[in-house]
Amino acid sequence: MPGPDNIYVLTESVSRGWRQGIGITCGLISGVLIHTTLVATGLSILVFDYPIIYNILKYAGAAYLLYMAYGAIRESPITISEVEKGLHASFWKLFRKGFVMNVLNPKVTLFFIVLLPQFVTKNGWSPWMQMMILGLIFMIVSFPVFAGIAILAGKMTLLVKSDRFWKITKWIKVIVLIALAGLMVMSDV
Numbered sequence: 001m002p003g004p005d006n007i008y009v010l011t012e013s014v015s016r017g018w019r020q021g022i023g024i025t026c027g028l029i030s031g032v033l034i035h036t037t038l039v040a041t042g043l044s045i046l047v048f049d050y051p052i053i054y055n056i057l058k059y060a061g062a063a064y065l066l067y068m069a070y071g072a073i074r075e076s077p078i079t080i081s082e083v084e085k086g087l088h089a090s091f092w093k094l095f096r097k098g099f100v101m102n103v104l105n106p107k108v109t110l111f112f113i114v115l116l117p118q119f120v121t122k123n124g125w126s127p128w129m130q131m132m133i134l135g136l137i138f139m140i141v142s143f144p145v146f147a148g149i150a151i152l153a154g155k156m157t158l159l160v161k162s163d164r165f166w167k168i169t170k171w172i173k174v175i176v177l178i179a180l181a182g183l184m185v186m187s188d189v
Contacts, residue, residue: 004103004180008147010153011176015169016089018154023091025146027098034103035112040128044113054106061104062181068097069177073097073169107187169184 005028013021038044046053102108112135120130 001138004105004176004183005098006146007176008101008180009149011169011173013153013158014156015062015166015173016150019091021090021150021154022147023089023094024101025150026091027095027100028053028146028164029098029143030143031093031099031102031105031108032112032135032139035109036116036132037080039112039116040135041133044122046111056189057104057106057109058184059102061106062184063101064104065177065181065184068101069174071182072177073175075170086133105184107184 003110004189007022009024012024023145035044116131116134120127124130
C-alpha cells in the first residue's frame with residue numbers, strides 16, 4: 001500500500017509533470033537524514049517520553065498539509081505545453097516542500113525508531129555510525145521507488161489534455177492532503 005508521501009509524489013507528478021515529482025522526492029528523501037539523526041542520537045526517544053512533542057509534530061504536520069491543500073485549491077490548471085516546457089516551481093521550492101513534509105511527519109520518526117535499531121549490532125562500528133549508514137541505505141533504496149512513481153505518473157500528463165482532468169486532479173490532491181492531515185491528527189504514539 002503506497003504511503004502518503006508516495007501518493008503526494010504521484011498526484012503532483014500527474015498534475016504538474018515528472019520534474020515536479022523528482023524535486024519533491026529529493027526533499028522527502030533528504031528529510032530521512034533528520035529522522036535518522038534523531039534516532040541515532042537518541043533524541044527521538046523524547047517523542048515517546050513526552051507525548052506533547054509528538055502532538056506538536058503531529059499538529060504542525062497536519063497544519064502544513066492543510067496549507068498545501070489550500071494552495072492546491074487556489075492553483076489554476078496548467079496546460080500540457082507548460083509541462084512540456086518545464087514551466088513549474090523551482091527545484092529548491094519543491095525540495096523544501098518535500099523536506100518539510102517528511103520532517104513534520106511523526107510517523108516517519110516512529111518508523112525509524114522501530115525499524116533501524118533492529119539492524120544495529122554490538123560488534124563493529126559504533127551504533128551511531130551503523131544507524132546513519134542504515135538511514136543512507138534507506139534513502140538510496142527509496143529514491144528509485146519515488147522517482148519511478150514520479151516519472152511514470154509524469155508521463156501520464158502527456159496523455160491528458162482535458163480541463164475536466166485538471167479539475168479532478170486538483171480536487172483529488174486537495175482531498176488527499178486534507179485526509180492525510182486528518183489521519184495525522186488522529187494518530188497516536
